[in-house]
Amino acid sequence: MGYRKVAIVGAGMTKFVRRAQETGKELSWQAAKMALDSCELTLDQVDCVTLGTAPDAFDGVHMKGEYLADGAGAWRKPYMRHYVGGGTGVFSPIHGWFHIASGMADIVLVVAEEKMSSCHPHPQGAFITIFDHTTEQPLKPNLIWIFALEMNRYMQTYGLSKKDIALVSVKNKKNAIDHPAAQVAEEITVDDVLNSETLAWPVNRLDISPASDGAAAIVLVSERVARRLTDKPVWIDGVGFSIDTAYWATRDLSYPNYVETAARMAYDMAGITEPSKQIHVAEPYDPFDYKELHHMEGLMLCPRGKAAQLTADGVTQRDGNMPICPSGGALGVGNPIAATGLMKVIEIFLQLRGDAGKRQVPGNPTCGLAQAWGDLMQMGTVVVMRS
């Protein structure tokens, strides 16, 4: 289609923690420096920098892109910030991909940062401005409500129970025990999830990922540079992104159409015709446990309403036929929003290189995907990667 091939050759990240001593700039620097070191590049070799970070309201800083630019290594370079809510972290590699696929750059440093702890006493206070200021904010909604509403509709449509969905949280928190950046890795049971505080039925505390601080970074390069730097490049073979209506109460809440649209775009580009067979390992966005299931269905990795059964059957475990969130996901590793999406891209990068250590899924996977979702539950971002 006239695109140049784009490879991921390096990656870096910080630990994900509830509140970091480091500023957002310092976290960005730590992740970016590690990513460059991992592929033995220096900043002067980088042609341009892109940065993903979610709402300015978290930080109370106007124009976070400009604020974080030095930490991301951007000063005196072409630089752009992107932001599509929770979908940001998987839009990050897409934004970097444009610059190389178009022929404009050969080496791009892609950084994703989030510091949610600055907003007191809880970032939920900033989230209220997501809702329409005239028709919704006067009802004083909390962002968790909208997920509770969606989860309830999803459960009702397919006859699912809270138990079916809690299995996702149990799996991901356990997977995260093997992730060196993890914030809330633990071995828990379905009963622990069901007995945790009910925040907004059907959502309990352990159905939700935590608020986090953290950063992640990758290095993208053109084919010519990739061949010189590594014998294990991972190619970005498909990218997709799509936004649905912000009149969220008029959408079919049981199915994420915006994820399907984004996935179809990425699959077409990557030549994926049977996702459930051709995708060997996937990292869908899991800020809530039901969202992993919702997203598996939107990604067409299984028929609608069937993701819970696959989870119960162990198919989505690391050693199952379709490993889902082997990293531990947002539920286990933590959820510094933009950084989470890029953490998922990094996990697929490592899995496809056979470099995921204890988290490695068996069977030498050669094709994987990462997906995120955000804004007012209407933005889908998808990247398909091959070794």
Added chain:
Amino acid sequence: MKLEDYELRGTALRSSDIKKGKVLSTSWEPDLKYAWDNGVAIGRYLAELKAGQIIGRACHKCRRIMIPPRMFCELCFRPTDEWIPLEDTGTVNTFSIVHVNWDASRRKKGEPPLIPAVIEIDGASKGMGIMHMLSEVDPKDVKIGMKVKAVWKSEEEREGAITDILYFKPARAKAGKRRKQ
């Protein structure tokens, strides 16, 4: 490369680290105030709410009757055509039973849980819902598919806001449909 080969950075703080002054932080309470103009479509929507009426807007091309109303159809990308008065009744599309307030603080002891819902408004196209609250119902009795009716503020109290509807409550079956005793 393996993540395990690197010492990942990022220093976790505890609240006690800040309280005890082990690390210093700077805080700020912004004083931000906004006044949002309601625009053409939502302006009329709110004026009608003040009059005790829910109103939608129709696009004659895709034949949708939309709520909240809008002056342009975002799908056909053309002006919408007509104001359509809607019922103040509807169907619960989904709901939640809520123990957290907007700022993540918890409902106080003795305060009943809130019941936000997506309500598909009668007279609008199928699936056209708005978020509002349910009340005058035991949380245990709320069901998806339940018929509900708006409970309005009194005429003097209404000010042209979504909160002119206090909440929706279960709708009684219409008189004609009642079984004979």
